[in-house]
Amino acid sequence: MQEKKSTLAALSSAAMMLSGLAQPALANPPDQKTQIAYRFTNYSEGEMDAKDVAEGSLERYQIQVHQLSVKTPVSEDTEISLSVVNETMSGASPWYVVPNAEGEAVQVMSGATIDEARNELGMDFRSYNASSETTLSLSVSAENDYESLAFGYSGQWRTLQQRGTLSWGISGSRDFINATDADIYAGRPVEEIKNRLRGYLGYSIVMTRNRLFGMNIGVTSLDGYLSDAYKLAWVDNEIVRDNRPDVQNQVGGSLMLRQFFPEAQAALHTDIKLYQNDWEVTSESLDLAWYQNLGSKWQLVPSLRYYHQSAATFYEPFYENRRADGFYSSDYRLSEFSAVSARFKVIRQWNTVSVNLQYENYSASGDHPALLSYSAISLGVGTSF
Amino acid sequence: MLSLHKHSFKAMGSRCEIQFYASEAAASGIIHNAVARLEALEAKYTRYRPKSVTSQINRAAGGGEPVEVDSETAGLLNYAQVLFEQSDGLFDITSGILRRVWNFRSGKLPEAERLQQLLPRIGWQQVRWEAPYFYLPTVGMEIDFGGFVKEYAADQLVALLKAEGVEHGLVNLGGDIAVVGPHPDNAPWQVGIQHPRKQEQAIARIPMSRGAIATSGDYERFMLIDGERYCHLLNPRNGFSIRPQRISVTVIADQCLLAGSFASVAMLKSETDTNWLADSGVHYLQIDQNLSMDGNLVN
Numbered sequence: 001m002q003e004k005k006s007t008l009a010a011l012s013s014a015a016m017m018l019s020g021l022a023q024p025a026l027a028n029p030p031d032q033k034t035q036i037a038y039r040f041t042n043y044s045e046g047e048m049d050a051k052d053v054a055e056g057s058l059e060r061y062q063i064q065v066h067q068l069s070v071k072t073p074v075s076e077d078t079e080i081s082l083s084v085v086n087e088t089m090s091g092a093s094p095w096y097v098v099p100n101a102e103g104e105a106v107q108v109m110s111g112a113t114i115d116e117a118r119n120e121l122g123m124d125f126r127s128y129n130a131s132s133e134t135t136l137s138l139s140v141s142a143e144n145d146y147e148s149l150a151f152g153y154s155g156q157w158r159t160l161q162q163r164g165t166l167s168w169g170i171s172g173s174r175d176f177i178n179a180t181d182a183d184i185y186a187g188r189p190v191e192e193i194k195n196r197l198r199g200y201l202g203y204s205i206v207m208t209r210n211r212l213f214g215m216n217i218g219v220t221s222l223d224g225y226l227s228d229a230y231k232l233a234w235v236d237n238e239i240v241r242d243n244r245p246d247v248q249n250q251v252g253g254s255l256m257l258r259q260f261f262p263e264a265q266a267a268l269h270t271d272i273k274l275y276q277n278d279w280e281v282t283s284e285s286l287d288l289a290w291y292q293n294l295g296s297k298w299q300l301v302p303s304l305r306y307y308h309q310s311a312a313t314f315y316e317p318f319y320e321n322r323r324a325d326g327f328y329s330s331d332y333r334l335s336e337f338s339a340v341s342a343r344f345k346v347i348r349q350w351n352t353v354s355v356n357l358q359y360e361n362y363s364a365s366g367d368h369p370a371l372l373s374y375s376a377i378s379l380g381v382g383t384s385f
Numbered sequence: 386m387l388s389l390h391k392h393s394f395k396a397m398g399s400r401c402e403i404q405f406y407a408s409e410a411a412a413s414g415i416i417h418n419a420v421a422r423l424e425a426l427e428a429k430y431t432r433y434r435p436k437s438v439t440s441q442i443n444r445a446a447g448g449g450e451p452v453e454v455d456s457e458t459a460g461l462l463n464y465a466q467v468l469f470e471q472s473d474g475l476f477d478i479t480s481g482i483l484r485r486v487w488n489f490r491s492g493k494l495p496e497a498e499r500l501q502q503l504l505p506r507i508g509w510q511q512v513r514w515e516a517p518y519f520y521l522p523t524v525g526m527e528i529d530f531g532g533f534v535k536e537y538a539a540d541q542l543v544a545l546l547k548a549e550g551v552e553h554g555l556v557n558l559g560g561d562i563a564v565v566g567p568h569p570d571n572a573p574w575q576v577g578i579q580h581p582r583k584q585e586q587a588i589a590r591i592p593m594s595r596g597a598i599a600t601s602g603d604y605e606r607f608m609l610i611d612g613e614r615y616c617h618l619l620n621p622r623n624g625f626s627i628r629p630q631r632i633s634v635t636v637i638a639d640q641c642l643l644a645g646s647f648a649s650v651a652m653l654k655s656e657t658d659t660n661w662l663a664d665s666g667v668h669y670l671q672i673d674q675n676l677s678m679d680g681n682l683v684n
Contacts, residue, residue, distance in 0.1 A: 007471040007650075007665060008666040010470070011464075011468065012639075013467075014464040014466075014468075015464060015540075015642045015643055018460030018463070018642070
């Protein structure tokens with residue numbers, strides 16, 4: 001009897017392999033459908049602790065984001081996607097750090113509440129054939145003190161009878177920085193430029209019906225104005241502008257494993273990322289997500305992410321002495337810290353409509369008084385026809 | 386507004402039919418794509434066209450050069466290998482050359498001498514198969530996907546219909562049936578099982594909402610000689626018509642390919658093992674020589 005059950009298993013497995021191979025389902029061809037998706041996200045940064053703030057508001061940014069995207073086929077093997085993002089933010093932001101009477105670092109927040117808006121327009125053009133695909137991306141983003149133009153060219157090449165996928169991409173951007181109130185605050189940057197060039201290479205392979213493994217390596221080079229236009233640093237009782245090197249080279253790699261558990265109708269997504277730049281910031285992150293299907297209509301996705309980074313070589317919360325190289329930054333994003341982010345997502349699928357709701361709670365810990373915590377809730381609606 | 390569309394046509398030597406619910410606007414495109422997919426599969430695997438994959442492989446037999454096959458053909462060859470192993474060699478896609486001596490319209494048994502000449506050219510264990518290279522080592526050896534390509538095609542059409550957004554429908558390729566989903570009101574499709582001894586009559590009706598159903602019987606091609614029934618199911622080892630203890634076997638499985646394989650192997654096995662399907666993990670209905678039915682589908 002055991003033997004006969006194994007006949008079903010053996011034939012099922014051969015048949016599954018066959019249907020998987022025959023349809024280029026792994027290849028995700030243009031589906032000849034029009035898709036419209038909208039997402040609203042409300043970020044709410046946690047209030048600062050009064051003991052960490054020397055001056056200014058305890059409240060930080062509240063950010064509302066509207067994203068709308070439309071994808072539609074152009075021909076049988078091409079599709080175009082257009083996306084619009086509108087972001088409005090208000091609140092105070094960390095300005096500089098000073099030592100208090102006990103010599104502990106305390107934050108000075110920007111005085112006035114800042115109201116800002118950012119709009120972004122993006123376009124992707126994707127072209128597909130049975131064994132490869134390429135995507136050309138262009139985007140422009142504008143806010144009152146910052147404009148950015150970006151391009152990308154990426155592709156995938158499928159090997160090993162569609163089981164392996166080689167991914168590659170190059171992208172670049174040029175940002176134009178024109179700080180507001182430069183006439184009031186001496187030294188605020190105007191007409192500065194920042195360039196970014198990035199390339200990556202990745203490979204993923206379907207190891208078994210239920211297991212996918214992938215790895216990715218990327219390098220990025222930044223040059224131009226890489227400081228924060230609004231941040232300052234305390235140096236031996238003086239306040240100076242945030243001033244960072246004008247070149248940064250980054251290298252990052254990642255490993256991913258997707259394991260599907262047929263009996264549980266669930267999948268575990270594991271991602272490990274390592275990163276280093278030549279300002280000596282290194283970071284490691286581990287991301288675990290459990291995708292649980294409940295019937296064909298519902299999906300629940302709890303996930304947890306751990307992140308740690310080391311500080312930039314020239315970072316200090318405040319400076320007792322001048323530095324020979326003149327680099328100063330007390331930006332919390334360049335300090336050493338650990339962060340944990342917990343997310344929970346619910347997805348409900350109807351015939352052509354899908355709705356998802358996600359909640360995220362992020363909290364960082366380290367020495368900097370302004371390390372961030374936030375909660376974000378977002379609601380997405382999508383339809384295809 | 387969804388309405389029921391039926392389209393009948395002939396392909397793979399069988400009467401085929403697809404039925405599905407879709408809007409008027411979408412229906413003709415869906416039918417066109419489904420028929421095109423089936424025709425492409427037929428053109429690729431038929432032995433009647435010189436350019437088919439099957440013909441290329443067979444032409445290369447004994448020539449010293451293996452044939453490089455694509456991923457779909459590799460999948461079918463892998464499947465053939467598993468089928469050969471799991472059936473203890475009874476289901477063998479190299480046994481098709483026996484049709485040269487078995488003519489079921491002639492009313493005559495094959496000449497023993499000619500049959501003996503064919504036997505050395507049969508046997509999957511002789512083939513060289515290391516994906517993507519396939520090679521038949523002896524001139525005159527042949528493979529034939531006819532034993533399961535129609536069932537595979539039915540599964541492919543279901544996948545195609547689903548990809549086109551169809552949720553309610555059914556594919557029937559000469560009695561091999563694969564279901565996309567039940568009627569929009571959730572009512573199952575009623576599938577008739579061919580009466581093994583009365584043409585065009587159903588011996589049972591089975592409600593199907595999902596999965597696939599396939600039947601193998603001794604009535605598909607046979608001849609009666611001196612009251613003895615010789616059916617088209619041949620034993621690849623001795624080249625002779627088997628004497629199945631079952632005259633018809635119907636199997637339900639998730640995929641038509643599986644249902645068809647289990648039905649065929651159960652028929653082949655029934656000469657020596659009348660209950661091969663028991664505890665096999667599939668749903669089945671089998672009919673014996675006295676027309677009595679058993680199996681886990683019978684109530």
